[in-house]
Amino acid sequence: MDDAHLPDSILIVDFGSQVTQLIARRVREAGVYSEIAPFTQAEEAFRRMKPKGIILSGSPAGVPEEGSPRAPEMLFEAGVPILGICYGQQVMSHQLGGEVRPGHETGEGGEFGRAFLTVTKDCALFDGLWQVGERHQVWMSHGDKVTKFAPGFEIVAISDGAPFAVIADEERKFYGTQFHPEVVHTPDGGKLIANFVRHVCGLAGDWTMAAYRETKVREIREQVGSGKVICGLSGGVDSSVAAILIHEAIGDQLTCVFVDHGLLRLNEREQVETMFRDHYNIPLVVVDAEQLFMSGLEGVTDPEAKRKFIGKTFIDVFEAEAQKIGGADFLAQGTLYPDVIESVSFTGGPSVTIKSHHNVGGLPERMNMKLVEPLRELFKDEVRELGRELGLPDMFVGRHPFPGPGLAIRIPGEVTKERCDILRKADAIYLDEIRKAGLYDAIWQAFAVLLPVKTVGVMGDYRTYDSVCGLRAVTSTDGMTADVYPFDAAFLTGCATRIVNEVQGINRVVYDYTSKPPGTIEWE
Ligand SMILES: Nc1ncnc2c1ncn2[C@@H]1O[C@H](COP(=O)(O)OP(=O)(O)OP(=O)(O)O)[C@@H](O)[C@H]1O
Numbered sequence: 001m002d003d004a005h006l007p008d009s010i011l012i013v014d015f016g017s018q019v020t021q022l023i024a025r026r027v028r029e030a031g032v033y034s035e036i037a038p039f040t041q042a043e044e045a046f047r048r049m050k051p052k053g054i055i056l057s058g059s060p061a062g063v064p065e066e067g068s069p070r071a072p073e074m075l076f077e078a079g080v081p082i083l084g085i086c087y088g089q090q091v092m093s094h095q096l097g098g099e100v101r102p103g104h105e106t107g108e109g110g111e112f113g114r115a116f117l118t119v120t121k122d123c124a125l126f127d128g129l130w131q132v133g134e135r136h137q138v139w140m141s142h143g144d145k146v147t148k149f150a151p152g153f154e155i156v157a158i159s160d161g162a163p164f165a166v167i168a169d170e171e172r173k174f175y176g177t178q179f180h181p182e183v184v185h186t187p188d189g190g191k192l193i194a195n196f197v198r199h200v201c202g203l204a205g206d207w208t209m210a211a212y213r214e215t216k217v218r219e220i221r222e223q224v225g226s227g228k229v230i231c232g233l234s235g236g237v238d239s240s241v242a243a244i245l246i247h248e249a250i251g252d253q254l255t256c257v258f259v260d261h262g263l264l265r266l267n268e269r270e271q272v273e274t275m276f277r278d279h280y281n282i283p284l285v286v287v288d289a290e291q292l293f294m295s296g297l298e299g300v301t302d303p304e305a306k307r308k309f310i311g312k313t314f315i316d317v318f319e320a321e322a323q324k325i326g327g328a329d330f331l332a333q334g335t336l337y338p339d340v341i342e343s344v345s346f347t348g349g350p351s352v353t354i355k356s357h358h359n360v361g362g363l364p365e366r367m368n369m370k371l372v373e374p375l376r377e378l379f380k381d382e383v384r385e386l387g388r389e390l391g392l393p394d395m396f397v398g399r400h401p402f403p404g405p406g407l408a409i410r411i412p413g414e415v416t417k418e419r420c421d422i423l424r425k426a427d428a429i430y431l432d433e434i435r436k437a438g439l440y441d442a443i444w445q446a447f448a449v450l451l452p453v454k455t456v457g458v459m460g461d462y463r464t465y466d467s468v469c470g471l472r473a474v475t476s477t478d479g480m481t482a483d484v485y486p487f488d489a490a491f492l493t494g495c496a497t498r499i500v501n502e503v504q505g506i507n508r509v510v511y512d513y514t515s516k517p518p519g520t521i522e523w524e
């Protein structure tokens, strides 16, 4: 982005916390634009953005560990307010002359989860929110702690496990919290962050999704230039929003490609085609790649192996389509932040890969096209808001998510066409029942899985020996955590009866009562 367009902003320095993006999200909710830069690129980002404030994230690393990350020194001398969160507080204290010690040395251990702090002094962060003497719930996740604060700081709140729960240097406008204000389990956390970016940093709070749209359109134009872009379009919310946004930016330099890999839901291909062609005037290529995907999945049972094969084959198909339109320089995808955080490990850090989302961790190592991913920092509900901002019809915006690898990760064990056909029927009945009951919009995602388990049943005096079908439905806001949807028993019984009666190959139905965590939403 060139300087003339830069909005007033906050720079978030990432030390590899799993929840860094939540900081960005809370800042956006306060109506302020922010960018996240890994600590290794923070200085460069600072010079480019000229931010009005800095937030230092948490980290899986520990300040006392050798080689653990540090903030660029220049940030502390730049004359802008700083908020250090957890590791951010610790590293700031350490770099400015305080002391941080590992929990095992202080003999006090850490604090994980819910904690309570007591406000001991007024502080700009607490303006209009917390008074001296009050106790407030916060969320902690630390083993190490600050044992001596740096010159200029004072303690403004304490907790049992962290005598330096909040520290402040009002003169320099440097603040540190041992707890995480960015997570929802700190009920006032969003307001504390809003206080920092608006009162302390003095930003107006007039940043909106409309502004986000403008920024992204400009960024896409700058990235793509006069190049051609292929966009993987699934008909899902993310890729539809990405396609509309990119089309707004570069018009007919964009071609959308919908891949039918044989792992789609019942009638999905026809529905997506009609839905898209009826509403948009963007070139859409539909590729029939069922044979390619299904033959490659033969004999593959390991979930990660399925995901990697599918990720790579998607790219093969996109590259082949790019050839047909005379070459494309860019591949656009509707990748969201949760896809990214679950798929990749923080470079050099110990954050772990949960599963390789086909569009991130499942991508082949070498790709000919460069990626355009305008939604990479957003959460699902924010993408929906952006979709509404772009005028996307409700039938796109409100669709349940459907994973790129499709039914392949809902059929544990080997995936065959026959098993896909069975699952497609069961899934369609389940969703039909959900729609008829008026529950579709109350549920975040619902689907059926086909288990590699056969059980005995009796139907019309015959013995049956068929597969088990699992039903899943969850509520969530961003897919990062999820609760089980509490259907009543009559509803589930109705679904089970219909599925067993109408789908040959299934003679038993079970409901999945696992939240995320400890489960994930998909079964593989
Ligand atoms: N069948 C498909 N054809 C082409 N591209 C696809 C297909 N399935 C997935 N993709 C690509 O992979 C990306 C990630 O898929 P994902 O399912 O997370 O997003 P989505 O399908 O756009 O939205 P939703 O999460 O609501 O289903 C998509 O944004 C799209 O670019």
Ligand SMILES: O=c1[nH]c(=O)c2[nH+]cn([C@@H]3O[C@H](COP(=O)(O)O)[C@@H](O)[C@H]3O)c2[nH]1
Pocket (backbone or CB within 6 Å): 307, 342, 355, 356, 357, 358, 359, 401, 402, 403, 404, 405, 445, 479, 480, 516, 519, 520, 521, 522, 523, 524
């Ligand atoms: O496009 C996608 N490619 C994938 O490889 C993938 N894996 C999971 N999902 C979707 O992500 C959300 C969280 O799913 P999990 O709890 O199973 O990780 C849920 O909405 C899942 O459907 C995927 N989407």
Ligand SMILES: NC(=O)CC[C@H](N)C(=O)O
Pocket (backbone or CB within 6 Å): 017, 057, 058, 059, 060, 061, 062, 063, 085, 086, 087, 088, 110, 141, 142, 143, 144, 145
């Ligand atoms: N969440 C964090 O930032 C933790 C910081 C550091 N690893 C600690 O245990 O204290």
Ligand SMILES: [Mg+2]
Pocket (backbone or CB within 6 Å): 234, 236, 401, 402, 403, 404
């Ligand atoms: Mg999808």
